[in-house]
Amino acid sequence: MRLNWFSPLPPARTDIANYTARLLPPLAAHAEVKLWAPQEQWTELQRPSISIGNVLQKRLPWTEINFREFSIFQIGNDARFHGPLLDVYERHGGIVVLHDTNLHEMQRMRLVEGRQRPEAYLALLSRSGGAKAVAVGRRVLSGEISVDEAAAAYPLTDSVLQGAHGVVVHNPTQLKAVATRTSAPCLYLPLPYLPPEALPEPVQSKRQAGDPLRLILFGFLHGTNRRLESILQAWAQFPQRDRLRLTLFGEYDQAHVSRTLEESGLRQYAELHGYCSESEMDALLSKADLALNLRFPSRGEASGSLLRIWSHALPCFVSRSGYYAELDDALVTKIDPGSELIDLHHHWSRFLTAPEPYLRQGSAGLHHLKNHHTPAAYVERLMAFLPEAGRYRAQAYLERWLPHMTQKFMSPIPHWAAQARWRERIAAEVASWAP
Amino acid sequence: MRVLVTTVKVPFVYGGAEIHAGNLVTELRRAGHEAELVEIPFRWYPPEQMLDHLLACRLLDLTEANGVAVDRVIGLKFPAYHVRHPHKVLWILHQHRTLYDLWDTRDADLAYYPEGADIRHSLVGIERQLLHEARHLYANSENVAQRLTRFSGHTAEPLYHPPEHAEAFFHKPAEQYLFYPSRLCGLKRQRLVIEALAETKAPVVVKFAGKPDHPDYLRELQELARNKGVDQRIEWLGRISDEAKRDHYARCLGVVFPPLDEDYGYITLEAMLSSKPVITCQDSGGPLEFVLDGQTGLVAEPTASSLAQSMDQLWNTPEKAQEMGAAARDRYADLRITWKHVIDRLLHAS
Numbered sequence: 067m068r069l070n071w072f073s074p075l076p077p078a079r080t081d082i083a084n085y086t087a088r089l090l091p092p093l094a095a096h097a098e099v100k101l102w103a104p105q106e107q108w109t110e111l112q113r114p115s116i117s118i119g120n121v122l123q124k125r126l127p128w129t130e131i132n133f134r135e136f137s138i139f140q141i142g143n144d145a146r147f148h149g150p151l152l153d154v155y156e157r158h159g160g161i162v163v164l165h166d167t168n169l170h171e172m173q174r175m176r177l178v179e180g181r182q183r184p185e186a187y188l189a190l191l192s193r194s195g196g197a198k199a200v201a202v203g204r205r206v207l208s209g210e211i212s213v214d215e216a217a218a219a220y221p222l223t224d225s226v227l228q229g230a231h232g233v234v235v236h237n238p239t240q241l242k243a244v245a246t247r248t249s250a251p252c253l254y255l256p257l258p259y260l261p262p263e264a265l266p267e268p269v270q271s272k273r274q275a276g277d278p279l280r281l282i283l284f285g286f287l288h289g290t291n292r293r294l295e296s297i298l299q300a301w302a303q304f305p306q307r308d309r310l311r312l313t314l315f316g317e318y319d320q321a322h323v324s325r326t327l328e329e330s331g332l333r334q335y336a337e338l339h340g341y342c343s344e345s346e347m348d349a350l351l352s353k354a355d356l357a358l359n360l361r362f363p364s365r366g367e368a369s370g371s372l373l374r375i376w377s378h379a380l381p382c383f384v385s386r387s388g389y390y391a392e393l394d395d396a397l398v399t400k401i402d403p404g405s406e407l408i409d410l411h412h413h414w415s416r417f418l419t420a421p422e423p424y425l426r427q428g429s430a431g432l433h434h435l436k437n438h439h440t441p442a443a444y445v446e447r448l449m450a451f452l453p454e455a456g457r458y459r460a461q462a463y464l465e466r467w468l469p470h471m472t473q474k475f476m477s478p479i480p481h482w483a484a485q486a487r488w489r490e491r492i493a494a495e496v497a498s499w500a501p
Numbered sequence: 502m503r504v505l506v507t508t509v510k511v512p513f514v515y516g517g518a519e520i521h522a523g524n525l526v527t528e529l530r531r532a533g534h535e536a537e538l539v540e541i542p543f544r545w546y547p548p549e550q551m552l553d554h555l556l557a558c559r560l561l562d563l564t565e566a567n568g569v570a571v572d573r574v575i576g577l578k579f580p581a582y583h584v585r586h587p588h589k590v591l592w593i594l595h596q597h598r599t600l601y602d603l604w605d606t607r608d609a610d611l612a613y614y615p616e617g618a619d620i621r622h623s624l625v626g627i628e629r630q631l632l633h634e635a636r637h638l639y640a641n642s643e644n645v646a647q648r649l650t651r652f653s654g655h656t657a658e659p660l661y662h663p664p665e666h667a668e669a670f671f672h673k674p675a676e677q678y679l680f681y682p683s684r685l686c687g688l689k690r691q692r693l694v695i696e697a698l699a700e701t702k703a704p705v706v707v708k709f710a711g712k713p714d715h716p717d718y719l720r721e722l723q724e725l726a727r728n729k730g731v732d733q734r735i736e737w738l739g740r741i742s743d744e745a746k747r748d749h750y751a752r753c754l755g756v757v758f759p760p761l762d763e764d765y766g767y768i769t770l771e772a773m774l775s776s777k778p779v780i781t782c783q784d785s786g787g788p789l790e791f792v793l794d795g796q797t798g799l800v801a802e803p804t805a806s807s808l809a810q811s812m813d814q815l816w817n818t819p820e821k822a823q824e825m826g827a828a829a830r831d832r833y834a835d836l837r838i839t840w841k842h843v844i845d846r847l848l849h850a851s
Contacts, residue, residue, distance in 0.1 A: 132618040133605050157615035229619075460626025463619035467552055495559050499627040 067097040073140035074147040075108040081370035092445035104150035145175035161232040161455050167240045168365035170217035229466040232455030237389040251454045258444035259373040262436045268379035280311045282354035285371050287318035293360040300410040302330035315339035357382040362403040364388025376431035381424035396430045502572040504536045507581040509543035528840040541581045548611050548620045555580040583631045590850045592639040595764040601652040629653045637850035642765040644786040661838045664767040670774035673751040678706040680753035685713035689760045699729035700809035703816040710738040750775035755815045762786035773833040778825035780811045797829035
């Protein structure tokens, strides 16, 4: 089997690049893989059998892409990486792996900031929710409301579902939601992490009673959904605030955070880092006692960060929202978005006095990771899904062609009723082509 | 019976398919039927046009004309053979080959478009479904029937028909040249013949007749012949009249015809009618249904060296060439390739 795998690759600053790197060994065992990356440079792979091309080149070699049986696109919420991949997907079609189901911000960045085509962004909103959605889009464009606010009402997931041969999600709660919006076959797969033998040796907290509690928060922390501002505020108001330490790394406004911490007198308790390599991340995580991995509002994402946290048997706080709300209570501590500050204070206090239940969660998380998130199992299930997606492909293109074709031929027909009759006739004819 | 023959027409292009459709209508009329040709213009690029054209064909109503029922529709080519009719039979000249046997080759023009693979999957799936509508499926040759089974899962009965003016072919004593009459294009592999010519040990001469699909292609072939040092042993006749063609068939030592996976191949039949042996290749498709290796012609491997060996063999043994030519003429007679048989089968399919 020959397949195209469209994804960012290391050293791109997205965990989806690491996800692909983790999957390559089992993928290469099942298929001849060609990687297509939205970047011009990548970390050299240890697998010479896998070749790499970049999708930024002016003329893509379509024959090479077309002659491979399957094309699998990794779609996340960062337009820098996924915008160019989506450009290819929209022309070529394929199986989409949705790392996030809320694609509003990605589409806005891609169309408004990238292509400078706000009308294309509004057209997507129009297809999603008609005039009401367009009005919301205009308010986003004028800065009246935040993207998060608009994204909650119009996640724009549909924008990548039309024409998909199959859809893979990493979040079981999103499976049903996505399946109701497409006729393409859908599959839930637990996000893969490293194979058990490659996991770092977990170091559970050697914290003694009375020692400060070392918190860690990392990843792409821009925007409100990672709750950075709320966490800093909760910390500032926490009665035992001088017993907490915080390590931050990833992408965020470091100057702004530093200033906020200065203002609340907490700067000396915080360690701020920028983007870190995987080994640097693991080194920092091994020194922490508790990870904060809040997400609200949920963007329908599963969390590679959570898997990394579990790989260190590290206790973790998550939001009682989206994917995280469905997790077993034995694995994580859930913070209610409606009482975030109170919940954080409550659990920090308890952790300081009686850490055992939290430490047990960390151990259970590691166990869960080893049993449910191996790359080999992920690839096997994905391969088993491909024939089903392949069968749907014949219909998938018709979904893209039919609206385009009816628009092209119907527009000269002046009377709306005649148009409707023609549309019905054509739709019935095309429906009769399906097996 | 009132019979409509449906096919597609690329405006300003006239070739074997057009001749074939016209002959079928003529022979239907000769057999006492009312017959008309319905030619639907066709463009296959950009590839979504194929779906547009398919839909256009499906929206046509050919069940009656002027209030009188049309008794039969005979579909010949994609997508015209997908018109709706309750008594439709298909006599498939070939499916749209870039969707099937030519996919995954450099001739797959469809694959140069981003959406090419998706459109191919759609059309293959649609065709598999729509072929069920026909009362009976016939194919132009066993080769076309086999492709239909392989790619679309349908069984078709091969139905051979005579080439145009079959009765006019004749035979004369052989002169020292091999004849290759055909359109000049990649699939017909004139290039392979030139490369083989460069590897022959005997001073083999080849006369090519036919017009190039693209003028550049003729220039490329001529340049190749010069580079290989065989241009003096090649004659480019260009497009010739039917009479001149028959005369060349009659006077040649043998016919060389090594296309890639030909559907049917009038050239083989015309050579047989002229009592001439045919050199073809193992992957040439239709000709292999008629050429018996060593008896009515020679079947080479599709390489320059193997083809050269066969050309040398024919050149060096003219008596054997004559013997194989006579056997080829007998074989044509044995196959009972007649229009009467074709029309009986097409109109009386259940």
